[in-house]
Amino acid sequence: MTEFYNGEEKLLVAVDSIIFGFKDGKLKLLIGKRIVEPGAGMWSLYGGFVRINEDLEEAARRVLYQYTGIKDIFMQQVGAFGKVNRDPGDRVVSVAYCALINVDDYDTSLLDKYGLIWADLDNLPEMWGDHKEMINKSLNQLRHQISTEPLSFNLLPDLFTLTQLQNVYEAIIGHEVDKRNFRKRIKQMDFIEKTSLIDKVTSKRGASLYRFNKKAYDSDGEHSFKL
Amino acid sequence: MTEFYNGEEKLLVAVDSIIFGFKDGKLKLLIGKRIVEPGAGMWSLYGGFVRINEDLEEAARRVLYQYTGIKDIFMQQVGAFGKVNRDPGDRVVSVAYCALINVDDYDTSLLDKYGLIWADLDNLPEMWGDHKEMINKSLNQLRHQISTEPLSFNLLPDLFTLTQLQNVYEAIIGHEVDKRNFRKRIKQMDFIEKTSLIDKVTSKRGASLYRFNKKAYDSDGEHSFKL
DNA sequence: CCAAAAGTGTTCCGTCTACACCCATGG
């Protein structure tokens, strides 16, 4: 590529991944201990440097895949973090990306290899640099988004019970909601379909299984719900 | 600074400024024609490269000041834009920042010097690269924010009439609202104070002047209004 | 038979919306 902007200073650009996972009814966060200096041994989001020939989002996906084996999931930009001294190792501008997955859907062997763990969101250790700030911003974003977009379904199997759906919802917003009100709202969303199947695993009585109908959702347009 | 991350690729990092201005009851956008290749002559946001020893936000402020003489205003990050080919001149990751000002509060001599103009938001020309995308994202953000934060007051003098306030509000959200409902909401916000002064300039009858009380606002906590 | 989860309606209250007329004044 011809370079038009000679004489300008170049910087390291990194991506950091904020991966929220759902497990045991709670939100978790994927973190690991830094293995490189400076700051080796500190808890940290994992990330990597953006290469000259890859998009920011590509870089985020590459890094996610490398550390977790996860691919093809929805990742969303949280923002750029660019204070001069945010990383004592060098001047690094970092772009944070976030994703939301179901912990049990993925294999943990890679995680072990890199020493990554699912930490409890409401009991995080001290974090490296400005990572706490990234996490907070992302969490805010997530909570806002859940009232306009159907995030919860990323965390559930194709068929799920309403109680499971409610558990996911509560984990994200961070507090409990009334069961009857919740189910009333669901009933009005025609893109959440009741099937004739019954789940007998999680309860003795058995609960109806539901399904998220993406086509109905996409074609609907009107989504002023809270889920 | 010692460099810990040797061997990683460095990129150009730029900031682009999305400056919304309010004038004649409408939202405007500050744009100019590119003076450097590639793409010289195309309409563009103005921006600049981030230096190794300045924060992203510092860079945004420096560039804003350089082109407009404006300083000490609230700027907010819109996001990072980092597709590989977004700028044919070189690999550039750009972080967009946005601000909102009142056009008449500032001197235009610098703008003329750099060939910047206040373009009509709803009648923008073709824009360079991904700048249209930046603008749209920023506008969305702005419209969301106006329901949680008192943006409008940046666009008004210290003392303003309710009609002026309503004009600003309508310009941002992009449609008209009912006068009585609007004023009802205002009455419930105790951080918008009626003064005993009357403005006789804009109407024959005269309109009461109001003031935004920042202290009352900050100490209030509860701001579930729409303004 | 009992523990555990599923399922189900109603009432109240606050908020948003739609809507139309009189007032004061300068020119």
Place this chain on the structure above:
DNA sequence: CCATGGGTGTAGACGGAACACTTTTGG
């Protein structure tokens, strides 16, 4: 005297929040 912008109230619709009991069945 009239054109211009300033100022005011009410009624209905709607949506969110609070609230408790019955059902089924595996162990």
